[in-house]
Amino acid sequence: MMLIKKGAEADIYLVMWYGKKAVMKIRKPKNYRNKILDEEIRKKRTLHEAAMLSNAKKVGVQTPLLYFVDLQNTEIIMQYLEGKLVRDTLSRNLHICKKIGIYAAKLHKNNIVHGDLTTSNFIINNGNLILIDFGLAYYSDRTEDKAVDIRLIKEIMRSVHATIFTKAFNNFIKGYESIIDSSMTSKIMKKVTEIERRGRYARVV
Secondary structure, eight states: EEEEEEEEEEEEEEEEEETEEEEEEOOOTTTSHHHHHHHHHHHHHHHHHHHHHHHHHHOOOOOOOOEEEEETTTTTEEEEEOOOHHHHHHOOOOHHHHHHHHHHHHHHHHTEOOOOGGGGGGEEEEEEEEOOTTOOOOEEHHHHHHHHHHHHHHHHHHHHHHHHHHHHHHHHEEEEETTTTTTHHHHHHHHHHHHHHHHHHHHHH
């Protein structure tokens, strides 16, 4: 078992699962919480994430295959994906932004908010785009929640991929509009602008 990533809520390990590579996500106990409450929270979040992975797949978003969920140990074992993060290849694959927009729209159309929509959570695997890490995902039909998802990917593109931001984000919007009609997209984008203005005002004040 090899540690891949250490997070605030969970640790990610590379493991072997019936003779093939797999990813194990383990939610760690929080000592500052009541032990019984902590166990209940971790179990609920583990089950919730597993359900979100499956439900995203049902609406047409490619996600890692789910192998096993161990609620007792709050572990999820899922497919290990060879490939590169979109974060590291975006400048050479601007067209992929349209697919990212399509994925975001498919989730939002079904009231799924990813919660951490960044170029680090998309992997290109054998030419396929895979969305990972549904640990912060939740259900919502609120325009603002969907706008927060889009604002995050927009900010990531603007800061991490600044030199190609305009083309990248325009491609994202084209993909998004191909699934969600332009009037609803416009409504969500107005909310994105409103959130951005709110953030700038908060910093000035």
